[in-house]
Amino acid sequence: MPALTRKEVEEIALLARLHLEPSELDTIQGELGAILEHFAALAQVDTTDVQPMTHAVPMELRLRPDEVAPSLSVEEALRGAPVKKDGVFVVPAIIPGDAE
Amino acid sequence: MAELAKLLETWEPVIGLEVHVQLNTRSKAFSPSAIQFGAPTNSLTDPLVLGMPGTLPVFNRAALELALRLGVATESKIRAKSRFARKHYFYPDLPKGYQISQYDEPLCEEGHVDIVTGGAVKRIKLERIHLEEDAGKNTHVGQLSHVDLNRAGVPLVEVVSAPELTSAEEAAEFMRALHRLVRWLDISEADMEKGQMRCDANVSIRLRGEDRLGTRTELKNINSFRFVQNAVEHEIARQIRIVEGGGRVTRETRLWDADAGTSASMRSKEEANDYRYFPDPDLPPLVVDGATMMNILRSLPELPAARFKRYVEQLGLSPDDARTLIGDRALAEYFDLVCKVHPGGRSGRMIANWLLHELLGALNADGKDIAQSPMVPATLSELIRLVEDGTISGKIGKEIFEESYKTGEAPGR
Amino acid sequence: MSEWLSVADTAKKIATGELTALHVVDHLLARIANLDGTVGAYLAVDGEGAREAANAVDKQRAAGQRLGPLAGVPIALKDVLVTRGLETTAASKILQGWVPPYDGTVVEKLRAAGAVILGKVNCDEFAMGSSTERSAYKRTTNPWNTQRVPGGSSGGSSAAVAAGLCAASLGTDTGGSIRQPAAFCGVVGLKPTYGRVSRWGVVAFASSLDQVGPLTRSVHDAALVLEVIAGFDPRDSTSLDAPVPAYSDALVGDVTGLKVGLPREYFAGNLDADVKAALDRTIAALKDRGAEMIDISLPHTSLALAAYYIVAPAEASSNLARYDGIRFGKAAQGAKDLLDLYMKTRGAGFGPEVKRRIMLGTYALRSGYYDAYYKKAQQVRALIKRDFDEAFQQVDVILTPTTPTAAFEFGAKATPMDMYLGDVFTLSCNLAGLPGISVPCGLTSDELPVGAQLLGKPLDEATLLRVGHVIESLVGLRDKRPKAVS
Numbered sequence: 001m002p003a004l005t006r007k008e009v010e011e012i013a014l015l016a017r018l019h020l021e022p023s024e025l026d027t028i029q030g031e032l033g034a035i036l037e038h039f040a041a042l043a044q045v046d047t048t049d050v051q052p053m054t055h056a057v058p059m060e061l062r063l064r065p066d067e068v069a070p071s072l073s074v075e076e077a078l079r080g081a082p083v084k085k086d087g088v089f090v091v092p093a094i095i096p097g098d099a100e
Numbered sequence: 101m102a103e104l105a106k107l108l109e110t111w112e113p114v115i116g117l118e119v120h121v122q123l124n125t126r127s128k129a130f131s132p133s134a135i136q137f138g139a140p141t142n143s144l145t146d147p148l149v150l151g152m153p154g155t156l157p158v159f160n161r162a163a164l165e166l167a168l169r170l171g172v173a174t175e176s177k178i179r180a181k182s183r184f185a186r187k188h189y190f191y192p193d194l195p196k197g198y199q200i201s202q203y204d205e206p207l208c209e210e211g212h213v214d215i216v217t218g219g220a221v222k223r224i225k226l227e228r229i230h231l232e233e234d235a236g237k238n239t240h241v242g243q244l245s246h247v248d249l250n251r252a253g254v255p256l257v258e259v260v261s262a263p264e265l266t267s268a269e270e271a272a273e274f275m276r277a278l279h280r281l282v283r284w285l286d287i288s289e290a291d292m293e294k295g296q297m298r299c300d301a302n303v304s305i306r307l308r309g310e311d312r313l314g315t316r317t318e319l320k321n322i323n324s325f326r327f328v329q330n331a332v333e334h335e336i337a338r339q340i341r342i343v344e345g346g347g348r349v350t351r352e353t354r355l356w357d358a359d360a361g362t363s364a365s366m367r368s369k370e371e372a373n374d375y376r377y378f379p380d381p382d383l384p385p386l387v388v389d390g391a392t393m394m395n396i397l398r399s400l401p402e403l404p405a406a407r408f409k410r411y412v413e414q415l416g417l418s419p420d421d422a423r424t425l426i427g428d429r430a431l432a433e434y435f436d437l438v439c440k441v442h443p444g445g446r447s448g449r450m451i452a453n454w455l456l457h458e459l460l461g462a463l464n465a466d467g468k469d470i471a472q473s474p475m476v477p478a479t480l481s482e483l484i485r486l487v488e489d490g491t492i493s494g495k496i497g498k499e500i501f502e503e504s505y506k507t508g509e510a511p512g513r
Numbered sequence: 514m515s516e517w518l519s520v521a522d523t524a525k526k527i528a529t530g531e532l533t534a535l536h537v538v539d540h541l542l543a544r545i546a547n548l549d550g551t552v553g554a555y556l557a558v559d560g561e562g563a564r565e566a567a568n569a570v571d572k573q574r575a576a577g578q579r580l581g582p583l584a585g586v587p588i589a590l591k592d593v594l595v596t597r598g599l600e601t602t603a604a605s606k607i608l609q610g611w612v613p614p615y616d617g618t619v620v621e622k623l624r625a626a627g628a629v630i631l632g633k634v635n636c637d638e639f640a641m642g643s644s645t646e647r648s649a650y651k652r653t654t655n656p657w658n659t660q661r662v663p664g665g666s667s668g669g670s671s672a673a674v675a676a677g678l679c680a681a682s683l684g685t686d687t688g689g690s691i692r693q694p695a696a697f698c699g700v701v702g703l704k705p706t707y708g709r710v711s712r713w714g715v716v717a718f719a720s721s722l723d724q725v726g727p728l729t730r731s732v733h734d735a736a737l738v739l740e741v742i743a744g745f746d747p748r749d750s751t752s753l754d755a756p757v758p759a760y761s762d763a764l765v766g767d768v769t770g771l772k773v774g775l776p777r778e779y780f781a782g783n784l785d786a787d788v789k790a791a792l793d794r795t796i797a798a799l800k801d802r803g804a805e806m807i808d809i810s811l812p813h814t815s816l817a818l819a820a821y822y823i824v825a826p827a828e829a830s831s832n833l834a835r836y837d838g839i840r841f842g843k844a845a846q847g848a849k850d851l852l853d854l855y856m857k858t859r860g861a862g863f864g865p866e867v868k869r870r871i872m873l874g875t876y877a878l879r880s881g882y883y884d885a886y887y888k889k890a891q892q893v894r895a896l897i898k899r900d901f902d903e904a905f906q907q908v909d910v911i912l913t914p915t916t917p918t919a920a921f922e923f924g925a926k927a928t929p930m931d932m933y934l935g936d937v938f939t940l941s942c943n944l945a946g947l948p949g950i951s952v953p954c955g956l957t958s959d960e961l962p963v964g965a966q967l968l969g970k971p972l973d974e975a976t977l978l979r980v981g982h983v984i985e986s987l988v989g990l991r992d993k994r995p996k997a998v999s
Contacts, residue, residue: 056946
């Protein structure tokens with residue numbers, strides 16, 4: 001597992017939408033590097049034919065009947081929103097290049 | 101486009117479609133808030149739809165059943181155990197910062213949809229059909245965007261075709277066939293104007309005879325049959341122009357602008373996105389048991405393709421008439437009812453003729469559909485029988501039809 | 514009345530009319546006002562709501578109505594538990610001001626049982642930490658020694674229970690966040706089997722590891738609270754549909770013939786001498802009562818830390834993607850475009866530990882890295898689970914120290930890795946989805962509590978409580994109270 005470059009740290013921060021000050025980037029680069037070193041042990045473990053475990057206790061998905069419950073009122077839905085207007089959440093313009 | 105036709109002698113387009121179809125459920129995919137087109141903004145939400153902390157998804161059984169219907173109808177392999185995964189990206193219409201979708205373990209794989217092209221049936225393979233939730237809606241208003249989350253969490257299936265469509269017409273035909281199928285099976289209203297069926301197209305070109313696929317572009321925002329054809333055709337022409345001009349097609353996502361009849365580049369998909377898929381730990385594996393499958397199989401009506409075959413091969417209908425009949429399930433059901441009450445069982449062509457020309461003509465003139473027909477199947481059958489056994493002439497038959505259509509009375513009385 | 518009343522005694526005295534619920538609440542509200550300046554357990558005290566709930570209990574009693582099993586019992590909730598109408602912040606700036614429109618399932622169940630919610634207690638931000646030093650709001654001290662941390666992430670819960678500022682508290686445990694602070698503060702902390710208690714209304718940290726559980730002053734109290742909060746919930750797809758036993762009936766005081774596994778990996782290396790001595794006394798006492806000690810091995814133990822610090826941050830990076838300043842919480846001011854809004858809101862709203870874990874998790878889930886990290890960690894998790902399955906063929910319960918050392922001083926863990934290493938004994942339990950409990954088993958020479966951890970088979974909380982109860986009666990702290998608050 002390769003060491004973490006500064007460029008990678010910046011890419012991850014962008015992917016995670018975290019603004020980090022240059023000093024934070026420095027710190028995190030070092031800390032993540034140290035943690036990743038600790039992970040190297042995993043690579044040595046033979047996991048051939050081992051099924052990844054997502055749930056410790058085996059489970060199957062339970063399904064819900066297709067029934068409708070009351071929605072929140074519009075006021076309640078918007079109550080915690082930092083910026084709102086006439087029944088909608090308001091955000092800065094979406095730059096076309098920023099779309100999914 | 102005569103010019104394009106000539107270019108297509110040299111170049112072969114390769115098209116794959118990703119079609120999103122809204123499943124016809126009452127409540128959302130993972131929570132019980134209602135689904136309704138045109139409701140006041142943000143009036144159909146709950147803590148889960150809003151992505152509030154502490155909320156957890158519970159999957160809607162009806163969404164599974166509808167998706168399974170489509171899986172069975174397209175003769176897909178149904179996974180006994182499929183899985184939901186999280187697909188991450190930040191966008192204001194995506195409240196959780198991830199979409200619950202299916203990734204490497206989709207519900208259905210390797211199905212097919214039959215389309216009619218150039219008078220022949222062509223079988224288009226499906227790579228997969230998977231379940232996912234819809235996002236909300238952003239509306240751009242000057243320097244701001246408004247977010248409405250009514251649609252967020254609505255259950256969808258994404259139907260992904262293999263890259264086996266080789267013309268814009270075939271792409272549009274694929275959409276029509278799928279549209280017919282999902283409406284036929286009551287899987288979806290599939291009203292494209294309401295966004296209940298939407299399509300992205302992956303388009304590339306290659307020299308005829310070449311095996312390798314060219315660089316593809318993804319066209320987004322296609323929401324009518326006509327737009328599918330226009331958008332794909334436009335993209336094929338654009339790519340041929342680039343390559344013939346000595347350039348190279350860039351791998352990118354392009355947004356179709358139906359008003360302008362052109363597309364514009366979004367940004368390069370590969371460098372911009374890393375969806376960081378992983379199995380959703382809030383949702384254990386989706387297991388489809390035998391009882392559920394039996395119910396689906398039992399509840400499935402005769403499919404349009406099977407009906408088409410029966411009409412042409414057993415009843416001797418012309419492919420055109422058969423196609424018109426299967427275009428609307430209610431019409432096909434009406435036709436079958438007339439056949440059922442009609443004696444002899446050899447009058448299919450005649451019945452189709454009267455139904456498609458006289459009755460449908462009269463209904464169209466009144467702006468009605470077959471379900472609103474004042475004439476019941478038995479009456480139509482009786483009228484046809486009078487003509488068949490020579491009691492009346494075809495001309496008189498049409499006069500009696502008009503009278504009978506108006507009064508709703510049987511001709512014998 | 515006494516602030517040290519047990520859950521059972523509080524409920525009984527209120528039911529018999531010896532005390533009114535309002536009197537109990539008022540007494541504790543006064544005590545909080547006096548002492549919480551020193552302890553710093555509470556982020557928000559809901560005096561009005563608590564008095565209202567207490568009044569309702571008293572009225573119910575006066576009207577001769579049947580009282581719930583926790584009627585009038587004052588309880589503090591870790592601030593990751595969603596409470597309708599009561600600000601829920603997960604000790605993070607990014608959720609500041611969020612007043613939820615709904616109650617989590619455990620909160621609903623507590624209210625239905627007649628419990629009185631006193632308020633919300635401190636924790637590490639989004640439950641990420643082992644000392645409560647990572648709270649964005651305040652410092653919580655250890656009532657046994659205010660120079661030391663109360664443990665974490667449920668440090669507000671453990672401190673409030675230890676200081677007599679509530680009868681019981683609910684915490685959450687993702688890698689030890691109930692058991693470790695319970696050990697540090699000399700109280701009982703129980704992490705149930707994954708799926709035993711609903712996660713609906715629990716601010717998610719790592720979805721496949723998180724569980725809610727009680728922190729109490731006695732094993733009996735833990736049993737009573739678990740009885741109320743456990744059970745199937747159709748709103749949580751990972752909730753187990755299994756009956757809830759009467760846990761308090763399991764406390765029979767007998768461990769004769771019980772097979773107790775002692776995993777050698779947990780008793781080697783850097784175990785503090787005082788902690789080891791306390792565990793040795795516990796082992797001797799259990800033997801004396803007829804339990805059989807069996808030396809066992811859990812060979813993949815050393816991999817638990819790495820597996821945990823991939824799985825938990827990966828899931829956290831996903832769960833925390835919803836905090837974007839659009840629908841709730843705090844948004845950055847003056848963002849010039851959408852990307853800027855996301856970057857600044859999240860950059861300013863999350864503290865350093867949360868950012869570190871989001872970065873780590875995002876790294877592990879990146880395209881091309883998934884197999885080497887997340888998938889590999891989930892496979893190692895399966896191996897860890899297999900170790901336990903094999904051990905439980907031989908033994909009924911596993912006994913270990915809860916932590917390698919007793920409570921440490923503020924600022925003692927200089928690097929993130931130092932802090933993470935303190936969790937080595939508690940992580941495996943979450944990775945394997947098993948139930949675990951920490952029970953006080955004595956004090957160090959510095960008068961700091963030591964915890965004994967018991968790990969059990971899936972859904973076998975009853976055995977943990979039974980054995981814990983015996984440990985408590987043999988080597989527990991009895992009526993010893995923390996200095997800072999007595």
